[in-house]
Amino acid sequence: IKNIAVLTSGGDAPGMNACIRAVVRTGIYNGINMFGVLQGYQGLISNNINPMDARSVSNIIHLGGTILKTARCLEFKTDEGMQLAYDNLKKHDIDALVVIGGDGTFTGAKRFGEKFGIRVMGVPGTIDNDLYGSDFTLGYDTAINTVVEAIDKIRDTADSHDRLFFIEVMGRDSGCIALRSAISSGAEAVLLPEKDTSLNELIAQLETGASTKKTSSIVIVSEGHKDGGAYDVAKKVKERFNHYDTKVTILGHLQRGGSPSSFDRILGSRLGFAAVNELLKGNTMQMVGLRGNDVQTTSLKDALTTHSFKLESDLLEMTKVLSI
Numbered sequence: 355i356k357n358i359a360v361l362t363s364g365g366d367a368p369g370m371n372a373c374i375r376a377v378v379r380t381g382i383y384n385g386i387n388m389f390g391v392l393q394g395y396q397g398l399i400s401n402n403i404n405p406m407d408a409r410s411v412s413n414i415i416h417l418g419g420t421i422l423k424t425a426r427c428l429e430f431k432t433d434e435g436m437q438l439a440y441d442n443l444k445k446h447d448i449d450a451l452v453v454i455g456g457d458g459t460f461t462g463a464k465r466f467g468e469k470f471g472i473r474v475m476g477v478p479g480t481i482d483n484d485l486y487g488s489d490f491t492l493g494y495d496t497a498i499n500t501v502v503e504a505i506d507k508i509r510d511t512a513d514s515h516d517r518l519f520f521i522e523v524m525g526r527d528s529g530c531i532a533l534r535s536a537i538s539s540g541a542e543a544v545l546l547p548e549k550d551t552s553l554n555e556l557i558a559q560l561e562t563g564a565s566t567k568k569t570s571s572i573v574i575v576s577e578g579h580k581d582g583g584a585y586d587v588a589k590k591v592k593e594r595f596n597h598y599d600t601k602v603t604i605l606g607h608l609q610r611g612g613s614p615s616s617f618d619r620i621l622g623s624r625l626g627f628a629a630v631n632e633l634l635k636g637n638t639m640q641m642v643g644l645r646g647n648d649v650q651t652t653s654l655k656d657a658l659t660t661h662s663f664k665l666e667s668d669l670l671e672m673t674k675v676l677s678i
């Protein structure tokens with residue numbers, strides 16, 4: 355391998371820059387020519403591919419977002435788009451690609467690698483924590499910290515005004531952000547896509563709280579929950595439970611930004627370093643991830659198709675017990 359390119363794709367996640375820095379510097383340290391692709395797969399198609407040196411990644415470890423920019427690229431799903439991307443990689447003589455992103459990114463990388471034999475290594479970068487093969491994905495820890503900081507502030511108002519707040523958090527089909535932020539913020543209840551909590555159950559829990567002198571409550575609603583978003587749930591609850599004034603907050607994209615936590619900086623550095631080293635060892639079509647405290651590889655196929663229930667069962671149980 356002589357030339358490696360790196361790109362970020364899908365939703366941005368804090369820690370992506372730490373990872374880009376590690377990829378570029380590990381490659382250069384090993385005598386590889388490094389390239390950065392702007393705007394994910396879109397940049398491959400439009401030949402937005404530029405050489406990078408050790409100084410192109412100076413002073414970025416603490417920055418959220420991604421200096422390489424990102425996109426959700428529909429054209430890369432077509433045969434024509436992929437062919438253009440491949441032709442552009444060949445113009446620069448690039449023989450391997452590090453892709454940092456989530457499941458959509460890996461689906462594209464897997465197809466691309468299979469179709470053209472280009473070497474690919476994935477790094478799990480998404481706040482959702484919804485990939486198999488890594489206990490934590492890049493950005494997940496920072497996102498939880500951001501959510502908890504926001505909930506702490508909302509709790510001040512909930513407590514001062516004796517209110518019930520429904521707070522909607524991201525995670526697409528994964529309740530990981532919701533569960534961890536519920537535990538860390540001491541929320542009264544949490545609604546997750548993976549768990550079928552009925553409205554009856556939720557209302558019973560809120561009733562118990564009200565009857566035992568709770569004067570305010572916070573319910574975290576994961577965006578992928580079956581009863582809809584926080585506004586839908588709040589409306590349904592309000593029809594049957596009227597002890598408090600009810601408010602809704604959607605945290606939205608503020609969860610994706612901000613300076614990465616030290617955990618995400620270290621994770622990004624470890625996984626970027628490992629991604630290049632795995633390519634240099636001759637590995638391809640893998641994802642590097644953290645299992646326990648070890649960096650390990652998982653095939654892109656398994657990362658995408660093995661569905662593991664990633665919610666910690668003790669945390670699930672605690673949501674009920676600790677909020678009485």
Ligand code: F6P
Binds near residue numbers: 482524525577
């Ligand atoms: O995958 C990360 C994520 O932030 C999800 O939690 C959310 O459902 C989605 O991306 C939002 O995507 P967009 O920024 O394209 O609206």
